[in-house]
Amino acid sequence: MRKIGLSFIAILVFVVPALAQQDFSKVEIRATKVSGNVYMLEGSGGNIGVSVGTDGILIVDDEFAPLADKIKAALKSLGAGKLKFILNTHWHGDHTGGNVVFGPEAPIIAQTNVRKRLAEGSNVPNRNVAPAPKDALPVITFDQSVSVHFNGEEIRVIHFPKGHTDGDAVIFFTGSNVVHMGDDFFNGMFPFVDLDSGGDVDGYVKNVGEVITKLPADVKIIPGHGPLANIDDLKRFQQMLLKTTDIVRKKIAAGKTLDQIKAEGLGDEWKSWGNGFVNTDRWMTTIHRSFTKK
Numbered sequence: 001m002r003k004i005g006l007s008f009i010a011i012l013v014f015v016v017p018a019l020a021q022q023d024f025s026k027v028e029i030r031a032t033k034v035s036g037n038v039y040m041l042e043g044s045g046g047n048i049g050v051s052v053g054t055d056g057i058l059i060v061d062d063e064f065a066p067l068a069d070k071i072k073a074a075l076k077s078l079g080a081g082k083l084k085f086i087l088n089t090h091w092h093g094d095h096t097g098g099n100v101v102f103g104p105e106a107p108i109i110a111q112t113n114v115r116k117r118l119a120e121g122s123n124v125p126n127r128n129v130a131p132a133p134k135d136a137l138p139v140i141t142f143d144q145s146v147s148v149h150f151n152g153e154e155i156r157v158i159h160f161p162k163g164h165t166d167g168d169a170v171i172f173f174t175g176s177n178v179v180h181m182g183d184d185f186f187n188g189m190f191p192f193v194d195l196d197s198g199g200d201v202d203g204y205v206k207n208v209g210e211v212i213t214k215l216p217a218d219v220k221i222i223p224g225h226g227p228l229a230n231i232d233d234l235k236r237f238q239q240m241l242l243k244t245t246d247i248v249r250k251k252i253a254a255g256k257t258l259d260q261i262k263a264e265g266l267g268d269e270w271k272s273w274g275n276g277f278v279n280t281d282r283w284m285t286t287i288h289r290s291f292t293k294k
Contacts, residue, residue, distance in 0.1 A: 024066040029074040032228060035220045036176025037151045041074055043067055045094035046224045049087075049171065049180040053151030056081035060171050060180045060222075061089055062098030071098060085109060085148055087157060088138060089182025089224065090165045091117040091197070093129065099136035109146065110138035111159045113167030117197060127196075160184060160207040164191065164224075166198025170211055179215060180222040184208060187226025187233055189276045190240075190283040193290065201290035205241045212238060244270055248287040258288045 022044065029043040031050075041048035044067060049060035057075055062068070075083070086103070088096050088110035096118065099108055115138045121131035140146070148155040153175025160168045164183040171180040183192065184207055193199040212234060215221075221229040244266050251261045262281050274280035 024064065027067060027070065029067065029070045031074050031078060034176070034178050034222065034228060036173065036178065037153065038173050038176045038178040038220075038222075039078055040222050040228055041071065043070065045097065046089070046092070046183065047180075047222050047226075049173075049178070049222050050075065050078060051151050051153075051155065051173065051176075052079040052081065054081075055151045056084040058085040058087065058148065058150050058155065059083065059102070060087045061095040061182070062086060062102050063094065064097035065101050068098050068101035082106075085150065087148075087155075087169070087171055088114050089171065089180065090114060090168050092165070092183070092194070095182065095224070096132075096136065100133055103135040103137070103139075107140055108136075108138040109140040109142070109148070109157065111167040111169050112141045112143055113165070113198065114138055114169075115141050117165075117167065122197070160210070162198060162200040162203030163193075163207040164199050164204060165194050168207070172214075176220075177216065177218065178220045178222065179211070181211065181224060181234075183224035184211065185221065185223040185226075185229070185234060185237060186278075187221075187223040187229045187237065188273070189226060190244075190273050190278040190280070192278050193286050195286065195290055195293075199290075201245060201287050205238075205245060208234070208238050208241060240270060240273055244273075244283065245287050245291075248284055249291060252288065252291055258285065261288060 027044045029041050032040045034040050037051045037053045039050040043063055045063035046061045051058040083106045086106050086108045091114045118132040118137055122129040145158045156172040156174055157169050160170055168184055193201050193204050215231055217231055219231055221234055223229055247266055248261060262284050266280055
């Protein structure tokens with residue numbers, strides 16, 4: 001896996017605010033041409049998708065507010081156009097932290113539950129997120145889908161419910177043949193499923209499978225975290241989800257406790273997938289909690 005450390009520091013900042021002492025001055029924003037009009041920016045937090053063209057600039061997610069000037073400089077290096085739209089894939093702070101800076105410049109678009117959760121804040125175990133200021137809130141919301149016709153293509157934004165959160169959106173750049181999956185795809189690693197924000201492991205697995213059915217073989221995929229991907233990477237991720245959740249489901253059916261399940265593990269085949277913030281124990285705990293609460 002390639003340079004995933006900062007991404008997982010970002011998730012730690014979101015989940016445990018006491019750890020939010022990252023030195024953003026050391027973060028570099030790296031731009032990669034994906035396909036067509038689309039680029040990917042990597043820094044700290046969720047990967048940013050960028051559409052650049054004659055209509056201006058559209059971004060998908062915006063990482064953290066302290067990185068806004070670096071993100072602006074990266075955008076300027078890609079094109080001289082004005083920022084016209086901001087899309088949020090979900091509400092987590094490592095994807096929406098820059099909203100407060102970019103919001104006054106361009107309208108923010110997101111699924112209805114994203115605005116609701118940002119506006120209300122969150123107070124659950126290990127996490128206390130204050131309500132976002134007005135400038136950081138989406139001003140255009142949708143329930144199921146919305147399209148932005150921009151830079152010569154339809155950018156289709158589709159809600160996939162009860163996955164990573166209850167407000168997930170996957171962005172299809174239909175002309176460039178690029179998809180930004182937000183945190184419905186952690187490339188090469190176990191995912192974080194936010195059960196306290198309407199997330200669900202079964203729903204997450206279902207959504208990944210549904211996205212795969214919509215993708216051509218030569219699609220380029222921007223994951224929420226991890227390196228730029230292709231359809232084979234996403235299918236490997238899907239197989240990991242199917243097989244690891246099945247392992248835990250069978251152990252639950254056999255009457256084993258969570259401690260017993262964690263002690264037995266998932267096997268060597270999946271060991272490398274736990275080399276990040278969501279380690280093997282945490283992934284098994286998430287699966288167990290999601291399945292047993294039903």
